[in-house]
Amino acid sequence: MTTCDSSPRVLLVGATGEVGRLAATDMIGRGAHLALAGRNEQRLAELAASSGCPSRRLDAYDLDACARTGPWALVKLGRLDGVLVTIGIAGFGPAAEVPDAAAEHLMTVNALCPMAVLRGAIPAVRDGGFLAAVSGAIVNAPLIGTADYAASKTALACWLGVLAREVRSRHIAVVDARLRHMDTGFASRAVVGNPPPLRPGNDPGPEVRALIDHLVGHLAKLAPPGPRPHQGR
Incomplete structure (x- = not known):
């Protein structure tokens, strides 16, 4: 693999989740070179073995390790065109009843972890690349019992909006992916509580495919990338 290869080189964090695995399969099918990070060690090993992609186990609570993941991907890939973070966890219940520990967990996994990954990747991503994270449609219309x-998702969305203005001079696209409610079983794996009544979820395949179309389309509009020196943290 050489840095003059124009195939996208992307760090995918959350690669062992449902959305992450779909995104990985889609991007690999398009010829992208990926560096994979995720929590589930077995799934990560299987995906890395089948794809030949470098991988790194990541715990959302280790924010220092999250911040080092972008520089790690740059070293492994030789160039970093973009970062996509698909990590997330659901939690439900009236605000007065959600335990503080569960609220902390939601904020760490859904906001602080993606922020740390993207913050650490800012110097590593090439000019004109992308920094993307999945927030979800809940930011647009929160339901009762989801405070x-x-x-946590709205905090991430706000942070991404400010980041977009801060990296505009480098022509880096910051993407707040507010994917619609999808049939992935996500709500049934909530860290606390039971989900409110939800309409049937959308097929995740087209949702993820549209997101990858957008990210890869952004890179396709750019001039061929030149080499960028490795940066550590």
Whole structure:
């Protein structure tokens, strides 16, 4: 693999989740070179073995390790065109009943972890690349019984909006992916509580495919990338 290869080189964090695995399969099918990070060690090993992609186990609570993941991907890939973070966890219940520990967990996994990954990747991503994270449609219309869950995702969305202005001079696209409610079983794996009544979820395949179309389309509009020196943290 050489840095003059124009195939996208992307760090995918959350590669062992449902959305992450779909995104990985889609991008690999398009010829992208990926560096994979995720929590589930077995799934990560299987995906890395089948794809030949470098991988790194990541715990969302280790924010220092999250911040080092972008520089790690740059070293492994030789160039970093973009970062996509698909990590997330659901949690439900009236605000007065959600335990503080559960609220902290939601904020760490849904906001602080993606922020740390993207913050650490800013110097590593090439000019004109992208920094993307999945927040979700809950940011647009929070339901009763989702206060802490919605707050964590909204915090990430707000942060991404400010980041977009801060990196505009480098022509880096910051993407707040507010994917619609999808049939992935995500709500059934909530860290606390039971989900409110939800309409049937959308097929995740087209949702993820549209996101990858957008990210890869952004890179396709750019001039061929030149080499960028490795940067550590």
